[in-house]
Amino acid sequence: MTPENGTAPNDRNVEVASAPAAPMRWDGWGDPARAESLPFAVRSLLPLVVGRVRRPPAGPVLEDVHVEATALTPDDIAAFTALLGAQHVRTDAESRIRHAGGRSTPDLLRRRQTAQSAPDAVLQPAGHDEVAACLRIATERGLAVIPFGGGTSVVGALEPERGAHRGVVSLDLGRMSGLLQYDAVSAEAVLAAGTSGPEAERLLAGHGMELGHYPQSFRYATIGGFAAARSSGQNSAGYGRFDAMVTGIRVATPTGDLELGRAPGSAAGPDLIRLFLGSEGIFGVITEVRVRVHPVPAERLMESWSFPDFATGAAALRAVAQHGGGPTVIRLSDETETGVSLAQVGRIGRALAKGASAVTVFEGDDVAGRRARTAELLQGAGGTSLGEGAAEDWLRTRFDGPYLRDALLDAGVFCETLETATTWSRLPALREAVTAAIKDGFSEVGRKAFVMCHVSHVYPTGASLYFTVLAPLGSDPLTAWAGVKHRVGDAIMAAGGTISHHHAVGRDHAPWLSEEIGETGIRILAAVKRELDPHGVMNPGAVLGPATPAPVSTKA
């Protein structure tokens, strides 16, 4: 990113001091100090929704987990050490286990096993040039590379898969954190790819600005991960998907670098930034991201709504998306999710537990006007205003879902989420098809599933659907879930949905990508990968699935 405009508070390749967050639990979500048991309200509800469950045996403590000895040779380690320093080439068991996958429910279930697969080493480059050098060394030596940001993938993008190579390293971008440039006039900031969500917001707040990107993984996920996975945050109605926030990127690939993004609008050929957004490390590593920022909102208004049913609520959200009421957040829970949410806050039995509830939040300029226009559209479409209460509840607890999942798993309840999107006209049928696929899949293995759904991202032409699934954990939850996911993927394709709206492809969704983009689409991605990564070291198996082995170097 050219530095002539705006301030450049840090040299580009220098590690930026940042407030260290406590490392995430190795075998669950988030802050270890916050691990909690199941709230009473949830515990009392469980028998109604999934029947009786049995508490499973506890998983191993970290010290008891077995991983194989590293496949890296002393020569490999010496090459990386000469570049990064010994303290940034980790081969100890704990470092390797902490980089052994993401945070999907299958990931967490695998952490409950004693023998686990793990990358052969963890590399910690300090900046773009060190990343580029790591990729060259890995290519020369025939080692696969898995880029690692916050470790929050829920689609298997961080599996330590070596493909046809003799070893695999995790490339942890955690040292690459900081605000590298800030341009107040253009309202743009360049952030190092390893900067976490909270750290990015802390740094921008120093200039009175914010990014406003709040996916549920916000507290741990990184700027580079948001870009590589095409993330979408809870404020997407107001500030857009992460795709829309990105105005430039810097990328290191095994065979060359890129700096893209000279103007907010361009017709200088295809927009190559979009080829790296969603590439999940299969072409190279996004090292810096230029983003559009906006002033920290001075005002926030919110309002909750109730609709007689999901279909009425969805039509109301569509009216807002197509006529521009202007909410920052707009979400609609289906009848099932509405019932459980109200139960959780102790409101069972109130009349409003029926129907579908929605939340709207307004931040920034003209909040009162936007709330009024949105309210007029929602009311005109059959909604009833419930005031601020439920919206405040949602806002307060919006990052806490993953903690509840850990407590449910401990109690013997399988809990996972999945998501898709489609046009407004296909949305009702897609919701029914996915719900049925989940229930049928669990029913086939003799379990009752409880399925909740919400719409949390709206566009003029369509919307996302986000499902939360509860079921008894049973004896082999990994196999049971694999069967369910297979049915769901097929159901999404048949109903005209996308295989992912914001979780990305990783390895879990790769089997459906050829149906989504066609064989010619797959050929395009494979051709780009061959050009940039001719030996196939970058994240093998992600996005494109297990490929024909590329020629690999035999140097060891």
Add this chain to the structure above:
Amino acid sequence: MTPENGTAPNDRNVEVASAPAAPMRWDGWGDPARAESLPFAVRSLLPLVVGRVRRPPAGPVLEDVHVEATALTPDDIAAFTALLGAQHVRTDAESRIRHAGGRSTPDLLRRRQTAQSAPDAVLQPAGHDEVAACLRIATERGLAVIPFGGGTSVVGALEPERGAHRGVVSLDLGRMSGLLQYDAVSAEAVLAAGTSGPEAERLLAGHGMELGHYPQSFRYATIGGFAAARSSGQNSAGYGRFDAMVTGIRVATPTGDLELGRAPGSAAGPDLIRLFLGSEGIFGVITEVRVRVHPVPAERLMESWSFPDFATGAAALRAVAQHGGGPTVIRLSDETETGVSLAQVGRIGRALAKGASAVTVFEGDDVAGRRARTAELLQGAGGTSLGEGAAEDWLRTRFDGPYLRDALLDAGVFCETLETATTWSRLPALREAVTAAIKDGFSEVGRKAFVMCHVSHVYPTGASLYFTVLAPLGSDPLTAWAGVKHRVGDAIMAAGGTISHHHAVGRDHAPWLSEEIGETGIRILAAVKRELDPHGVMNPGAVLGPATPAPVSTKA
């Protein structure tokens, strides 16, 4: 595009009847009946701005233009005729001359020569399948293919360049016109790629909807051309660039087809639609485009503004772009353009001829509120409201610029436009650098240039700059302009601009693309082209420049 949703008024491969527009002048812009001489106001102003000019000799009439005999063999013609029918394989001189280029000023100057280059034939497929078959035949026979929509390219994208091949055909999509699907719930329409701007709006108006994409080429340009060139229209502040309107595409390439776009938001790998937007026919042919549409606006408000100078006006537009006043159109003319515009409407000498003038237009929902919020921002930034007058003048004449250019050329005045974009912080220096490059370039060949500039597309992080150049035509205007364009391209790159905001790359801007996207970026585009078009028949020389000849078939 899957047909299960929305109405499908026409079979996909059937020619759709459409109101035929009068064919464009072969040697100038637009409706031959509207060709006009120079208005008195302009004629009286010319000596002041470019000095004395001499009327050049008139160009040839169509019948006197010489083109070489077609390079196609009887076998080639028989193969295309078997597919399309004899009436849709044109080798007559008039058809070939009418497809011999676009509508840049150099294109028009070349039409004033007696000997002209032209494609060897014009093919007129009726739909996607015929396009795909044409590409296969051309590949087998070693013939280059130039996709042709409205013929309005101003960057040399339609040059009849054969590259390493023995012949070149123009693939005219004019028969592929129509609304193929309409989904009222999702507010989406599928249009055949050859549908012209006015025809698309006529068809959508039948459903009460519009696309709202109004580039200056609107009356002749096509939906496929808007997509292939990443067009941006005058209403971009309200409805976005054409990029943003596209929700799906169907593409034929020499080696396979694509249908892309299952959902308005997706994280299913990189967004491949964006690889075809801006591809200008080098990978294949966009045959169908799915677009977001909106209700025909019931209301329109407008307001004109005056600022003390361009810098103040640009800062005011920035405030509107960053704080969301919500105009549908917002434009700012610099002091020079403001002075001439006022002169043209006979207002010389009024106090307001000084400074920089702006136009705002509001259409759709909440127009009064949006005008009030925009006015507050513009006034707060130093603007003075001038009421509706000048905005109405602009709206009435906004598609007429190209007619004036023909009259100027006839009178001996060179007239051309060019454009770029960058961030707000770089905008003032970019405007100065481009203006200086134009003036210096003409000065070097002893001519005085008059340069006007306006901002017509704004984003939160930056804006476009659009320049209009007048100069004496002189004895060799093509060589003189080539020298100026070379200086301008270099100046844009040095000042951090993009080589094109909405005219695209074509052949004219190809020399600067490697500086814009880097050598690695060029390698990516070349790899995709090799994969989809292994013999390099698609629009050779466009975007990527003259390439190393690809292996070509020798069958004849």
